[in-house]
Amino acid sequence: MKIRRRDFIAGAAATAALAGAPAIVRAQSATIKIGEINSYTTIPAFTLPYRNGWQLAVEEINAAGGVLGRKLEVISRDDAGKPEDAVRLAGELVNNEKVVLLAGTFLSHVGLAVSDYARQNKVYFMAAEPLSDAVTWAQGHKYCFRLRPSTYMQAAMLAEEAAKLPVKRWATVSPNYEYGQSAVKWFKELVQKKRPDVQFVAEQWPALGRIDAGATVQAIAQANPEGIFNVTFGPDLTNFVRQGNTRGLFEGRVVVSMLTGEPEYLDPLGDETPEGWIVTGYPWDQIDTPVHKAFREAYQKKFNDYPRVGSVVGYETFKSIAAAIKKAGSTDTEALIAASRGLVVDGVFGPYTFRAIDHQATLGAYVGKTALKNGRGVMVDWRYADGKDYLPPDDVVRQMRPDTT
């Protein structure tokens, strides 16, 4: 079920040809149009499972009769990983397609660009995947809500675990851009708050996507830390793990690692998955709550593939949108915002709330350890870390979010 503009136009034209102009009017009032933007060609490994996720959600919602008696119609666009293209496409969706709201984005800068467009043009925007804290705090505003747990939340989940460890000497390795810098900043701050005795003895800042893994591993080993906080992901992570495994970096050291338990990042490690890393992630094959089980089965049936984190995010994004519209009783932007503040959604991970204070969803993540099973990486000893427990106190949030409208 791929919904695209041309298909829709062709469909509308055919309808118009058959039934005359009034049919278009009817067709338009019959669906609720939602504009969706993501980096499909740039980072397909993450965005294609995400697309599957939202397509499943939309299918389910429409099969159950839609929202407010109308079906959802998604018009999806590829931003090619460029914020400037995303802004143009946002304009197209709003002005040409007359969508009632915008959703999507994976990369933080693209998310922020669309968010800023939404603020300027007073359009509701549901940021699906971008992690940057700025989305809901420094650059947060009335029109933007965010589903996925932020950099801060994920770092806080791991800082909690790290503070329990007997480790006193930490090293960090992180891609040198905003996400990596924020993750390290929060991790340091939160760990040191609980454990004033720990030291950070080395920092490595490989360029995103261009890690010189052998040299980086060697440099960390040289500082001889007891624990390593890793923020690298994707190909950087695989390179880092391979060089680290071969050079024995991880032996006798604890590694705490952001996002590494997500199938998107864990699966490519294959039989070289390092064991015993403390990670945030998504043990898709082991969560057997009835809600998740139903989701997993529906997903596997429809796509003949297993769900990734992106699939859940895509799925929850559109479930949340549907819930917001339903609660608002209309597609009016102001009504949607009012409805979304404090909106509770019963998701596949459990219930979560869109906080009124900063529009951040309290969707959580799973924290556990990595292990090898049948030649592939899995998460073990995991627990669900509810997002609501990993957010700073309200007064701190208010300070970090200047836009109070």
Next chain:
Amino acid sequence: MDFVVAQFLTGLASASSLFLVASGLSIIFGVSRIVNFAHGSFYMLGAYLGWTFVTNLPYGHLGFWGGVLAATVAVGLIGVAIEIVLLRRIYAAPELFQLLATFGVVLVVQDLTLAIWGPQDLLGPRAPGLRGAVEILGQRFPRYELLLIVVGPVVLGLLWLLFHRTRWGTLVRAATQDREMVGALGVDQKLLFTSVFFLGACLAGLGGALQLPREPVTLAMDLSIIADAFVVVVVGGMGSIAGAYLAALLIAELQAFMLVAPPFTVLGIEIVLSKMTLIPSFIVMAVVLIVRPYGLLGRPMAHARAVTGMIEPVVRPAPRELKLVGLATLAVLLLAPLAAGDYGLIVLTEIVIFVLFAASLHFIMGPGGMVSFGHAAYFGLGAYGAALAVKHFAAPMSVALILAPLAAGLGGVLFGWFVVRLSGVYLAMLTLAFAQIVWSIAFQWVEVTGGDNGILGVWPAEWASNAYAFYYLALVLCVAGALLLRRIIYAPLGYALRAGRDSPLRAEAIGIPVARIQWAAFTCAALFAGLAGGLFAFSKGSVFPTYVSIPRSVDALMMVLLGGVQTISGPIVGAIVYAGLHEQLSRLTDYWRLILGLAIIVLVLAFPQGIAGAAQRWWYRGKGEVA
């Protein structure tokens, strides 16, 4: 000490990897003068094919080394196919036009790879017997890296033997020095070129396949390697294999040791080298080119322009009919808001901004003969100039739009001073180096530039905030800018610039200070690119490092080449066609890169002088005049 040795060995292994890719690029350039943008694609295909041959054939597999070898040859054959089908037809086109064709190949390969191998990163197998590590001075060092350390020099040695001990090698070296001479010797040039392309592609494929035990196979491999490979080739000296190895060694070791350099303070600013991992190779390139304009071991080569045998057409005043077409286009643009709708206006605004951006690049590329691979630097400096003025000094839009070209112009003055001392591809690569330095500052200096999250809230002033008003603002400024550039091209300054391009010797001999004129032109182009960047910032409401990135520079290059570098209307036509195609295709289909790539290839084959160039020829032929 032991640690230093391990770090040094690590650097050696990285150097070998870099060298394999770069050597192929260097060989291809040396003989054919083709700047092969698709070389990164060959590297990526080598990795993907290697992965398939080693682990995933439907019936059994070829083992690790068999798979690597098969991938190497397969990529070589793909290279041959591309050379025969595509590049061979356009050797006579203007310098660097082949770049456009190879860029089309890059786009096509990206989508085909995604379609064949899927989106997920693939984990390559380890090499048999080389999985573990050995102990060197108490440090564990991967066996496979040891192998890589050996592979680089071995390939270097084999290439040396090939070039110095075989007739074919002698011919290739002769062709690198002087292509016409080889033609005069009665050698089948076509066969020579094809075989060189085969060798170059094989080396890229081998480089990719040998990465299997080190790196995952990803869809981003092509673009992540290509810039590095270019840097290595240029630092070493184009066409010099030994130079490429030396450069790879220099850059890899520098990167390895930068990671462990302790922070130090210069003029009160703390410098953390281990954080500046993006720029060292580009700084090395800039320094090497400034000190040695032909790279470490490169030699001055015959001007590539002479080799193509193309005579630059005379620039004549536009015929009355063309002026009418121009006026009609302008009239359409003026009246467009009546019919375009809000989104149409957004797209039109973007296109008129790109017209100015492309025209500014054309100004130095066409009349100036200076190809820039880093024109986005000035676009980005303009955009950041405007955005920083708005954010940090609360400047109104009008002031920011004055500051934008000034900031870019300043960059042009600074970088241009170095750039005009070089020529040809070296010049182009120095512009790229400067652009990458600007980009990495924008990307990594988070406190000032916001890093990759950019600067938000750069929206137009109240009076220009609706799409109509902003469109007219952009239209007026961009058309005025493009017309002014056109005016300059026809004025003495433009003539002097062209004189320096046509014959630097003669120009100097009639008192034209060629370098100074080029410097002025470079600054001028930067100014207008900056204005375009400033307008772009306000049209988008935000500024990001992507504005300074290589793809943005490539876009400008594509627009100019597609339109036709030898015609003044070329960049305008190119910008409209390229931006329009991109906008339409990206909404039409997921496989827009494939279609855009194919469209570029078709256009390249159909209009080797660019679209406007072809139109001009057709026009003058119709009139029976000599163009």
Next chain:
Amino acid sequence: MTVLEVTHLSKAFGGLQAVADVSFTLAAGELLALIGPNGAGKSTCFNLLNGQLKPDSGTVRFEGRDITGLKPRQIWRLGIGRTFQITATFASMTVRENVQMALLSYHRQLAQFWRPASTFHREEADKLLAQVGMLDQADRACGVLAYGDLKRVELAVALANAPRLLLMDEPTAGMAPKERVELMALTREVVRQRNIAVLFTEHDMDVVFGHADRIIVLNRGRLIAQGRPEDVRADPRVQEIYLGAGGYA
């Protein structure tokens, strides 16, 4: 009046002494030919005069002023014109524009960026083109001209700065014999009219002995003979170089 005065000029490349202790003078209105076998140092000597190369020692004086080591464009600005062995014209310009380009430079108008270049010094350019017999081809592209015509254009360009000295590096190279005679006759006429001093190198002995007022002979970097054509022709050392080596091919 002495226009050019060269004293003790020397230049070596590595171990090779390309020009050694060369001295000569040139007067206004005089056509001086610089000859010598291949590798005698003619081109090096030329490039030392026009600024392309810097001498190791010795001086070059133009109208009494020391111009040793100046850049080509500075030397041109002082009033020294130049033509190239292999024609160097601006291929993307018309014949007239080539001359206009030189005139624009001469009048220091290169920084003008508003008025179209083609409107500058049109009459002056046409006058120069008429003088070299190229006015009828003024609107043609330089890239499509016959070789002999290009040489004429070069001459017109070289005259644009009203030079008092003209350096012509093999002005008739690559031309048919009839064209050579015509071009040299033209040069001679122009030079007489304007009282320009000319230094030229040439391979064709007919051209040299038919048109030069005076000849200097270089061999292995050294000046071995100078004087009027008939004296040089009779000089045994010159005969040895040219005839002893089997004559000039």
